[in-house]
Amino acid sequence: MSTVTGHITEIAPRSxxxxxxxxxxxxxVIDPCGEQVADLLAFNRVDLDEVISSGRTLDYASRxxxxxxxxxxxxxxxxxxxxxxxxxxxxxxxxxxxxRDTFRIIYGDPSPHxxxxxxxxxxxxxxxxxxxxxxxxxxxxxxVAIDSTTGVLRVEPPLSRGGDHLTFxxxxxxxxxxxxxxxxxxNNGSFKPIRYSIDTxxxxxx
Amino acid sequence: MSTVTGHITEIAPRSxxxxxxxxxxxxxVIDPCGEQVADLLAFNRVDLDEVISSGRTLDYASRxxxxxxxxxxxxxxxxxxxxxxxxxxxxxxxxxxxxRDTFRIIYGDPSPHxxxxxxxxxxxxxxxxxxxxxxxxxxxxxxVAIDSTTGVLRVEPPLSRGGDHLTFxxxxxxxxxxxxxxxxxxNNGSFKPIRYSIDTxxxxxx
Numbered sequence: 001m002s003t004v005t006g007h008i009t010e011i012a013p014r015s016x017x018x019x020x021x022x023x024x025x026x027x028x029v030i031d032p033c034g035e036q037v038a039d040l041l042a043f044n045r046v047d048l049d050e051v052i053s054s055g056r057t058l059d060y061a062s063r064x065x066x067x068x069x070x071x072x073x074x075x076x077x078x079x080x081x082x083x084x085x086x087x088x089x090x091x092x093x094x095x096x097x098x099x100r101d102t103f104r105i106i107y108g109d110p111s112p113h114x115x116x117x118x119x120x121x122x123x124x125x126x127x128x129x130x131x132x133x134x135x136x137x138x139x140x141x142x143x144v145a146i147d148s149t150t151g152v153l154r155v156e157p158p159l160s161r162g163g164d165h166l167t168f169x170x171x172x173x174x175x176x177x178x179x180x181x182x183x184x185x186x187n188n189g190s191f192k193p194i195r196y197s198i199d200t201x202x203x204x205x206x
Numbered sequence: 207m208s209t210v211t212g213h214i215t216e217i218a219p220r221s222x223x224x225x226x227x228x229x230x231x232x233x234x235v236i237d238p239c240g241e242q243v244a245d246l247l248a249f250n251r252v253d254l255d256e257v258i259s260s261g262r263t264l265d266y267a268s269r270x271x272x273x274x275x276x277x278x279x280x281x282x283x284x285x286x287x288x289x290x291x292x293x294x295x296x297x298x299x300x301x302x303x304x305x306r307d308t309f310r311i312i313y314g315d316p317s318p319h320x321x322x323x324x325x326x327x328x329x330x331x332x333x334x335x336x337x338x339x340x341x342x343x344x345x346x347x348x349x350v351a352i353d354s355t356t357g358v359l360r361v362e363p364p365l366s367r368g369g370d371h372l373t374f375x376x377x378x379x380x381x382x383x384x385x386x387x388x389x390x391x392x393n394n395g396s397f398k399p400i401r402y403s404i405d406t407x408x409x410x411x412x
Contacts, residue, residue, distance in 0.1 A: 054261070055301060058300055060308075060311050063359060064352065095261060132255040136261035146270065153264065153269060
């Protein structure tokens with residue numbers, strides 16, 4: 001396993017954050033305890049209408065499961081991030097950030113948590129990003145099994161163990177949104193933190 | 207097979223259109239020749255920031271393949287459309303509308319067609335909808351096979367035959383974008399028209 005370099009920041013269970021990531025910098029998302037999910041969003045820092053796109057990315061990859069070497073495209077078909085390290089190999093790019101409506105519709109919860117959607121919307125607001133601009137997130141470590149005949153999706157426990165991580169290289173200047181996921185189903189029923197670090201050395205960017 | 211009622215409009219091969227659909231009205235999308243795909247978008251007519259969401263829809267359905275009875279949700283988790291008739295049973299809600307970039311990246315075409323994305327953007331512009339607001343479309347009749355182990359996506363010929371159709375009931379006042387798909391892979395290599403009709407009788411709305 002690669003060593004994670006740089007200052008490490010912790011995102012508390014069921015919360016989220018947002019921050020800048022410069023072109024050529026590397027963002028490492030760490031699952032410190034195992035079986036936890038982190039929803040990741042990316043926006044072009046200089047034109048916030050350019051945003052990460054699951055549809056463009058899956059279309060061009062012709063594959064649902066992304067790992068080392070795979071680019072994450074924007075709605076304008078530009079590469080925003082590229083996966084450069086991955087100690088797990090199973091993530092999701094189908095499902096939207098959990099929200100009050102998710103908990104109401106899927107879990108039947110009458111007084112639901114604001115979820116990753118609410119956490120992302122709150123964290124992104126200071127950057128001028130409105131809730132309606134939150135798209136499908138890249139769900140680090142999320143493990144969604146697919147029945148290829150019926151199309152049924154089943155959220156299973158992540159394959160990540162404590163210390164597993166995923167590293168992204170930024171190919172443009174970005175605003176990043178990141179959560180420690182708030183949905184019981186995603187993390188095998190136990191809310192845990194997520195950690196991240198940013199490597200600004202840019203040694204790896206070509 | 208149900209009889210399609212109302213005036214029928216044809217969308218020429220590799221083109222698109224946009225129109226209003228009122229709450230309670232039914233939109234029928236017809237594949238007149240067979241093996242053709244129609245990309246469908248929906249926006250809330252009175253607040254265009256509310257838009258059809260593949261992520262919300264697939265999340266709440268917990269299923270990739272949608273058919274009769276399934277609602278199509280917006281980014282705000284409201285039901286926009288509901289599938290009420292379906293003579294095919296296999297459609298796609300993963301892949302983005304084909305575009306100049308699709309043809310450049312996937313097909314290596316140096317002088318590409320503007321694709322369904324360009325066709326939708328042009329048709330939606332008079333309604334005040336910007337290209338950046340075009341999300342993943344509901345791809346009527348598109349047949350995407352999924353390998354559940356590797357996640358590999360393979361675009362196969364549609365299962366639709368001449369005259370097959372899909373009917374949606376509008377659950378809010380909408381702007382609809384609709385195409386006769388411009389990507390060779392989607393329609394087994396032959397560009398064909400799509401037809402649609404709108405039933406305004408509202409007899410079926412409860």
